Amino acid sequence: MIDNHSVKSILLGGWMTIMPILFSSISGLYIIQHIDMIESYTFLQWCIFFIGVTLSMALALTPTTLVAICTGYFLGFNGLLPLVIAYTTASILGYTLAQYLGRNTTQLLLHRYPRTEQIIDQLNKKSPYWFVALCRLSPILPFGIMNVVLSFIGTPLKPFISKTVKW
Numbered sequence: 001m002i003d004n005h006s007v008k009s010i011l012l013g014g015w016m017t018i019m020p021i022l023f024s025s026i027s028g029l030y031i032i033q034h035i036d037m038i039e040s041y042t043f044l045q046w047c048i049f050f051i052g053v054t055l056s057m058a059l060a061l062t063p064t065t066l067v068a069i070c071t072g073y074f075l076g077f078n079g080l081l082p083l084v085i086a087y088t089t090a091s092i093l094g095y096t097l098a099q100y101l102g103r104n105t106t107q108l109l110l111h112r113y114p115r116t117e118q119i120i121d122q123l124n125k126k127s128p129y130w131f132v133a134l135c136r137l138s139p140i141l142p143f144g145i146m147n148v149v150l151s152f153i154g155t156p157l158k159p160f161i162s163k164t165v166k167w
Contacts, residue, residue, distance in 0.1 A: 012101075016060045016145055023061040031070060038074055046075070046082070054086040058093035060144030087143075091164040094147030095157070120153055128159035136164065 031038065041049065056062040064087060071079035123131040132155060135146050150160055 012148070016142075016148070019059075019061050020063045020142070020144070023056065024063055024066050027062065027066060041074070050082045050086045054090045054093070057086065057090035057143065058097065058147075060094065060142075060148070064143040088161070088164055091143075091147050092157075092161060094144060095151040095160055098148040098151035124153055124155055128156050129162060131155065132159050132162075132164070 053062055053067045057064060057067065067086070068083065071083045075082075132150060135141060135150060138146075141149075
């Protein structure tokens with residue numbers, strides 16, 4: 001019998017796997033078809049763009065790579081500061097949303113693997129800054145998933161924000 005927490009985990013995993021692929025494909029097609037229009041965006045339109053991608057990254061709809069490529073292509077280095085602000089804000093929103101939706105889900109899963117739980121707890125409690133930094137440096141751990149996982153395992157908000165901004 002599948003319990004409620006397992007169903008939540010499966011749904012969240014499915015969302016964070018399927019939605020970025022689907023959303024990136026649709027967004028990429030839209031961008032390619034509307035390059036001329038996007039190149040002529042005003043300051044206000046770029047502000048709306050960054051608000052939109054911040055929300056979509058927080059909900060794990062848009063991979064950060066797509067946002068970085070678009071920003072670099074259309075804005076060059078002028079887009080660096082808004083991009084960092086968007087990433088940081090999306091991380092905090094994703095972290096907060098994950099805490100709201102169910103930190104207990106991961107805690108129940110980790111209880112099944114006591115050794116893994118012990119290692120994560122030690123790293124997270126003794127040196128949370130390094131733990132977040134190592135997680136952020138990993139090329140195989142996507143942005144949206146790391147926001148959720150770090151929230152679920154109880155990483156304190158201050159090291160989470162600090163290492164999200166610095167990496």
